[in-house]
Amino acid sequence: MIRVVDLQKSFGGQQVLKGINLELETGKITTIIGGSGSGKTVLLKHLNALLRPDRGSVWVDGTDIVKLGERALNEIRRKFGVLFQGAALLDSMTLYENVAFPLREKTRLKEPEIEKKVESSLAQVDLSGMGYKYPAEVSGGMKKRAGLARALVTEPEIILFDEPTTGLDPLLGKSIHQLIRKLHNEFKFTGVIVSHDIPEVFKISDRIAMLANGVIVEAGTTEEFMASQDPLVRQFLQADTEGPLAVL
Amino acid sequence: MSSFIGQIGRYAILQTAALGQTFLFLLSAFVWACRPPTRFRLIVHHIRTIGVESLSVVILSGVFTGMVMGLQGYYSLRKFNAENFLGSAVALGILRELGPVLSAFMVTGRTGSAMAAELASMKVTEQIDALYSMAINPIQYLVSPRVIAGLISMPLLTAIFDVVAIYGAYVVGVQLLGVSSGSYFAGMELSVVFKDVLSGFLKSVSFGLIITWICCYKGFNAQPMATGVGQATTESVVLCFVMILVWNYFMTSVML
Numbered sequence: 001m002i003r004v005v006d007l008q009k010s011f012g013g014q015q016v017l018k019g020i021n022l023e024l025e026t027g028k029i030t031t032i033i034g035g036s037g038s039g040k041t042v043l044l045k046h047l048n049a050l051l052r053p054d055r056g057s058v059w060v061d062g063t064d065i066v067k068l069g070e071r072a073l074n075e076i077r078r079k080f081g082v083l084f085q086g087a088a089l090l091d092s093m094t095l096y097e098n099v100a101f102p103l104r105e106k107t108r109l110k111e112p113e114i115e116k117k118v119e120s121s122l123a124q125v126d127l128s129g130m131g132y133k134y135p136a137e138v139s140g141g142m143k144k145r146a147g148l149a150r151a152l153v154t155e156p157e158i159i160l161f162d163e164p165t166t167g168l169d170p171l172l173g174k175s176i177h178q179l180i181r182k183l184h185n186e187f188k189f190t191g192v193i194v195s196h197d198i199p200e201v202f203k204i205s206d207r208i209a210m211l212a213n214g215v216i217v218e219a220g221t222t223e224e225f226m227a228s229q230d231p232l233v234r235q236f237l238q239a240d241t242e243g244p245l246a247v248l
Numbered sequence: 249m250s251s252f253i254g255q256i257g258r259y260a261i262l263q264t265a266a267l268g269q270t271f272l273f274l275l276s277a278f279v280w281a282c283r284p285p286t287r288f289r290l291i292v293h294h295i296r297t298i299g300v301e302s303l304s305v306v307i308l309s310g311v312f313t314g315m316v317m318g319l320q321g322y323y324s325l326r327k328f329n330a331e332n333f334l335g336s337a338v339a340l341g342i343l344r345e346l347g348p349v350l351s352a353f354m355v356t357g358r359t360g361s362a363m364a365a366e367l368a369s370m371k372v373t374e375q376i377d378a379l380y381s382m383a384i385n386p387i388q389y390l391v392s393p394r395v396i397a398g399l400i401s402m403p404l405l406t407a408i409f410d411v412v413a414i415y416g417a418y419v420v421g422v423q424l425l426g427v428s429s430g431s432y433f434a435g436m437e438l439s440v441v442f443k444d445v446l447s448g449f450l451k452s453v454s455f456g457l458i459i460t461w462i463c464c465y466k467g468f469n470a471q472p473m474a475t476g477v478g479q480a481t482t483e484s485v486v487l488c489f490v491m492i493l494v495w496n497y498f499m500t501s502v503m504l
């Protein structure tokens with residue numbers, strides 16, 4: 001269980017998060033939606049302490065990670081896998097080396113075991129036989145899948161997805177969503193997806209939360225969320241330019 | 249008037265804080281270098297990129313620097329009938345000043361800029377965040393090996409620069425302009441003392457530190473946008489050049 005309590009964060013005098021309260025249930029996929037620049041990625045980066053809040057706390061399995069030092073934080077981070085928006089693969093390494101990297105760095109596994117795990121992870125994301133390629137040599141979709149393989153290879157309890165389908169065509173986006181669902185069914189991880197790919201992302205989500213004006217304006221199961229009468233939620237779901245939600 | 253003073257004060261505080269951050273960055277690079285795991289393979293890799301890959305440009309600049317020193321030295325010394333001191337003048341100039349400074353400039357241009365651009369690009373594309381998220385400290389993985397490699401590579405490159413520059417001056421002074429080979433080397437042997445070599449060595453080590461420190465810091469703290477990469481690269485090169493010249497004067501004045 002991840003619990004976010006009164007999380008506040010400002011950048012250069014602009015308050016992006018104004019007191020986020022949110023619970024992310026274990027074993028479920030929760031999607032955080034919201035307009036561009038609403039602070040979704042900022043919120044996501046607080047969940048594994050890539051960013052530190054100005055105020056508030058983030059509880060991961062009963063530990064407030066905001067107060068942790070580097071060493072204890074690294075122990076908590078081992079529970080997480082992250083799929084970054086641009087996949088964030090290390091460009092100096094092949095896809096295989098990228099996926100093997102967390103195993104080589106953070107486990108005592110022997111090379112044959114690492115090879116087995118990496119090949120298996122690459123196969124799960126349909127990248128068998130592509131491990132020798134460098135990130136610069138593959139498409140955006142393949143990068144995302146390799147990033148997903150890297151996030152999965154350590155079998156983390158929690159996986160954070162930062163806009164997993166941004167920059168992909170609808171078919172590729174759908175295939176990434178299906179892949180996330182398939183892997184979730186297999187590994188039962190706690191998933192947190194930041195996306196504005198609606199309604200597609202709803203199909204793979206157990207719960208939805210909407211971030212607007214620096215706070216969570218609505219959170220609930222997908223059905224509850226779809227039935228919400230909150231004017232901000234309605235406006236966003238209907239992509240209406242008129243309404244309480246500021247549109248630039 | 250008071251707002252003007254306030255602005256100066258704010259600027260001074262910001263600059264002092266930035267300076268403090270720069271030193272803390274270097275300190276953490278050394279602290280992480282001492283912690284396991286030892287990144288021996290990465291250190292060797294960066295010795296190759298900083299040292300081996302800069303070799304050609306260092307040799308080329310060394311040869312021509314030596315040749316022009318041979319020409320200019322001969323032209324100046326001939327006015328006093330002192331051409332026989334050419335070896336001495338060239339060796340002292342190269343070993344104490346030009347060797348460390350020019351090879352540091354070459355490494356800054358060749359490798360320092362690439363280092364800053366690479367780290368800035370990693371920052372922009374969230375690769376540094378990815379390392380954090382995998383519980384790998386990016387300072388230990390990216391910065392410490394580069395700093396150690398810089399400390400090892402720079403004196404070696406400077407030594408090579410010194411040798412080829414002295415040979416370049418020999419070719420011009422002795423082979424082309426007719427200075428006696430014996431007096432060229434004898435003058436060198438008589439005037440160069442251990443302190444001169446030590447001075448050049450210490451300078452080159454400190455320049456290796458300055459280049460890797462500044463370039464890594466600027467790359468690591470680049471603005472997370474496309475222009476951030478270019479800005480980090482330009483700033484790191486300019487700052488390295490300035491710091492090398494300032495620090496060179498300071499070390500020369502101490503080690504005279």
